[in-house]
Amino acid sequence: MRHLLSIEQLSKAEIEAILDRAESFAEVGRRDIKKVPTLRGRTVVTLFYESSTRTSSSFELAAKRLSADLVSVKAAGSSVDKGESLKDTVATLSAYEPAAIVLRHPHAGAAHLVAGWADAAVVNAGDGKHEHPSQALLDVYTLRRQLGSLEGKRIWIVGDVLHSRVARSNLIAFKAMGADLTVCGPPALIPRGLEQLGCEVTHSLDRLEEADVVYSLRLQHERMRESFVPSLREYAAHFQIDSRRLGARQLLMHPGPVNRGVELSGEVVDSPQSLIAEQVASGLVVRMAILYELLAASDDETAPAAGNGAARATPIGQPA
């Protein structure tokens, strides 16, 4: 694997390989010294054009646990504020010869572009409303630990699918793992033609009891102003997952941050069925596994690691 740009690029076997690797890092996490020397001397750049808590902190901690040198760039307060283009920013950071660039960007396809410009391995940490592959991998990892396998499991994705990159990546990933998918939300928040991804679309929670897993999405407040739904009250009345709707044997997931009282009631967030805290914990080990697969796994093989700045670099003026 040269870059992680989308879930679409991964086969089931490749997804499983990353998850198996994550299991081994979970074991490292239980040790007193939670650090391994795998990426010593290599540089990881995180470049975030949007605010993020979970994704940025877990990628940063993952890089540190693997002993990489870390450069964290946030668009706010950087030269991006001064109007520097994405291409020029990437060229600037590439001068440090990073082994990996982890990119969060408000526009679809940004990671694809950067992969074409940089020598580093590129990790898409969210591009617009397009994809969020590391989230999908950590969600599959979390569910696999709970259920053993996703094969034939019925997963409902509920809420604002239109504006959700998590929904898109998770639909593809859950489908690849053999799950049976239903998408539920108000009609204006379900993209036209989504059925072609191989999921059922409904606008009612009436059959929610069929679900083994309920995956709830965040509803942003500005959607009211754009008339996607008339009011938060009416949205909650029809689509909120609460203790009345969530059955005892059903698992609940959410990518965070949660709007309590909107898409989820407070009591289900704190219920034993909620996997929200497990998702965050999984985020760390899965992101360690992603960096490992991109930067170190190919070292095990004979092929040289592509995009491995430290290994390829020959300082100017010195013999190769």
Place this chain on the structure above:
Amino acid sequence: MSLAQLDMRAGEGADLVLRGATVLDPLAGIEAQHDVVVRAGEIAELAAPGEADVAGIEEIDADGLHAFPAFFDPHVHLRTPGQEHKEDIETGSRAAAAGGYCGVLAMANTEPPVSTPADIEALRAGARAAASVRIGFLATVTRGMEGEELTEMASLREAGALGFSDDGLPIRSALMLRRALQYQRLCGGAIALHEEDPDLSGAGVMHEGPVSAVLGLEGIPSVSESTTIARDAALAGYEGGRIHVQHLSAAESVEAVRVAKAAGVQISCEASPHHLCLTDEEVRSLDPQRFKMNPPLRSESDRQALIEGLRDGTIDCVATDHAPHAPEEKQVPFEAAAMGVTGLETAFAALHTELVLRGVIDLALLLERMTGGAEPFGIERPSLAPGSEANVALCDLGAEWTVGEDGYESRSSNSWCEGRKLTGRVLMTLAGGQVAYRLRSFSLGVAA
């Protein structure tokens, strides 16, 4: 009006003969091998091969090559004034000549927009100084394209504006278009319309459908275009006005124009080569350089409806909507990139490759649609009939080439055909009686 009334650089009329060219001009009823004799910039004679008396003029061996009436494009962006880093009159007209065009109509959405008689006069002077093909200029319908007040349409016509368009933006207010159509009775000049409902289009960047659903890109629904066409056709019918609908992209739009034509509305329309050849599947590449434009590439059923419209005459002409952009405006993520692709240099070759060679339409129909863009603006089409001004596209229909390999005549390289292999190439163009273009590697062999 005659094509010769459009402006271009003054120069010597060509004296040459295309020896043994296969001449095809469907409207003039010409389809035979001829020596095409051009003297002082006019088609002097279509002689039997080898029979022309051509002492003292350049002889070009055109055996195996095709001579067509040069093409006319009613929709290009020359970016002058104000955005000369993308294109100007010289580079844009060179691109047109390289594509076999003898004339183009330049849109008015420049910086500032072309809204005053002085703007038109300056552009016409620019064309007389630098254009290698004939150029007509449109003025905006509303001042500064702001949609608030009409331009001085009558004075603009007197200054030489060939028509009116706020292209790039729709005319949002039905009342504003109604006023323009009323005023058209006084000043003439077709009103060319970019049809789109700005509320329905929102911040959309591609066709709304399964592909936009997967990519998470905001969609522009087909009904954004078709509902506006229906509204404007009704207004044109009511006022007895003359409208030209620009760049049709959706099946519903073709139907809306068909219905309006059947009802007797004075309406014409165009489709672009990229909408006739590509679908929104291309956007999966997230490449804005080649595949981001407005209106967007739509579905395969839309593309088929456009082809059917081209066949049955609902669509009058091919227009490239040649829209040059600088690299820094395109080498950014899809959503942030500028809308538009260039098309002048590849229009004929692309449609020949994708439609004619695949048996979808025949060559004669393509030629009719490649010159059909003149008539909606009251301009006579180019013709190869003896006595006409020499406007000729000399083509090698068997030549294979890769677009972009030799660079572009346009200042910009955002061609939707970049990297595509095309069959059929323009080797030489005569525009306004002058030699406007010769392919650099085209060896002008003297006939034996």
